[in-house]
Every structure is written in structure tokens, then in C-alpha cells.
């Protein structure tokens with residue numbers, strides 16, 4: 692079965708080869724999934740590291756496969772990237788996020804910003820700002836309620852084009868987050884020149900926090916440099932109370948991870964927003 696007793700989808704955990712026998716077949720299935728609208732967004736809260744206040748939520752796409760249930764993006768985003776289908780998935784995610792924000796607002800909830808992941812290929816098209824404008828307008832959403840996460844590697848293209856696209860997104864009033872920081876090769880000064888607002892430090896560094904002095908020193912250096920350059924810092928993948936405690940000592944601004952909350956279906960969000968606080 693694809694659902695558990697609570698009607699929530701469980702992950703299909705077998706290897707990709709069991710889901711789809713070949714890459715070609717995966718491409719066809721993905722195309723079909725787009726046409727049949729078999730995707731949903733889950734939302735994972737991000738909270739103030741000191742008060743536990745819910746500051747924003749990251750939208751994370753899942754494929755509801757008719758036979759296998761909930762399929763992780765790790766299983767299909769790479770293929771979507773190489774085939775270009777990510778362009779359609781990315782736009783669909785944008786629209787779903789905006790429609791959801793609109794629904795929550797209409798229900799009278801105190802909505803926090805939603806961040807969406809923009810893939811390298813999608814970003815390189817230079818059309819993200821135009822698409823954002825379309826959906827913000829269509830659903831009459833203040834641009835402060837939408838944020839964009841981009842990896843360092845996605846910003847390594849032609850400097851002028853990258854600057855133009857980032858500038859156009861920021862001009863809408865949409866904040867820019869550097870996703871998976873520390874896994875690429877960009878320097879903090881480069882990121883400051885690109886006027887990024889928030890650094891999301893990759894969870895590989897968060898998981899090192901309790902293990903070694905070096906892990907802690909490294910994180911500390913990122914936090915102090917980011918702050919000196921006017922950027923705030925989010926730690927992703929926070930899984931333990933110990934990690935949260937260290938991050939608080941280091942001055943990290945916000946935290947996200949299983950210790951605080953797992954990604955959850957949209958239906959679970961109203962109670963989170965009403966509660967407003969995760970500590």
C-alpha cells in the first residue's frame with residue numbers, strides 16, 4: 692500500500708531500478724507525471740534559533756506515483772535536470788507554492804514566507820524573475836512571501852547574466868538564499884557581490900558540529916564572516932538538541948531540520964502557523 696493508517700504517504704524506499712527500469716522509462720514516466728499533475732509540495736518550517744518562532748517554510752516537491760506512493764525528489768530531480776523537464780517542474784512548483792500561499796491567506800492564517808528551490812538549468816534560462824512576477828500577480832501575493840533558494844554552482848555561469856537575473860529577482864522584492872553553502876567553490880565575498888540575503892549552510896557541516904572542534908570552528912567562521920558581510924545564516928539538517936545548542940552559541944540566525952520539524956503535507960501547516968512556535 693502507498694499510505695499509512697493516517698492517510699499520509701510513505702516513501703517508496705526501493706532502488707530507482709525497481710521504480711523504473713530504465714532512464715528512458717523514467718523520462719516518459721516523468722513527462723506523464725507532469726501531464727497528470729502527480730506532484731505535491733511538502734513544507735518544512737525554518738525557525739528562529741533562539742525563540743523557535745516559525746520564520747518561513749521551504750517547499751519540497753514530491754511525486755505521488757500511482758503504484759509506489761511518495762517518491763523523493765532525489766529520485767527524479769537529477770533526471771529532470773538532464774532532460775530539461777526541470778523547467779516544467781520548476782514552474783509548476785512556483786505556481787503550486789503561490790496557489791497554496793493564496794489559500795492560506797484566504798483562510799485567514801498568518802502566513803510566513805515560502806522558499807522554493809530553483810535548479811541550475813532553470814536559473815540559467817534567465818526567466819525565473821518573469822515567472823515569479825506572473826504567479827505573484829496571478830495570486831495577488833506580496834513578494835515578501837516568496838523566497839528563492841539557489842545553489843552556488845547555479846550561480847557560476849556568465850557573470851553578467853547571473854547578476855542580471857539575480858538583480859531582477861531581487862527587484863521584485865523576493866529574497867535570495869544560497870542553498871547548500873559550503874559544497875561549492877564560491878567565496879563569501881563573491882556571494883556578497885551577488886547581494887545574497889541568506890546563507891543556508893549545508894547539512895554536512897551541521898552534522899559535524901558535535902563531532903569535532905574543527906567542525907565547530909568552521910561553522911563559527913562562516914557565521915562571523917556572513918554577519919560581517921550583512922548576510923544571515925540558516926543551518927539546515929539540525930537533528931539533535933546538541934546541534935541546536937551549539938548553533939545558538941555560534942550566533943546562527945535560523946535553523947531547519949528533523950529536530951524541529953520534518954517536511955509535512957500542506958494540510959499540517961495551518962496548525963503550525965496557528966501555534967507559531969516550535970520550541
Ligand code: C2E
Pocket residue numbers: 735750751752763764765768781784807808809810870871894927928929930947948949950954
Ligand atoms: P535541499 O534543498 O537541500 O532540501 C533539504 C533536504 O534535506 C530535503 O530533502 C529535506 O527533507 C531534507 N532534510 C531536512 N531536514 C533534515 C534533517 O534534519 N536531516 C536530514 N538527513 N535531512 C533533512 P528532500 O525533500 O528529499 O529534497 C532533496 C533535494 O531535492 C533538495 O535538497 C533539493 O535539492 C531538491 N528539491 C526538492 N524540491 C525541489 C524543487 O521544487 N525544485 C528543485 N529544483 N529541487 C528540489
Ligand code: CA
Pocket residue numbers: 749808840870
Ligand atoms: Ca533547498
Ligand code: CA
Pocket residue numbers: 870871891893927
Ligand atoms: Ca539545502
Ligand code: CA
Pocket residue numbers: 871893894
Ligand atoms: Ca542539500
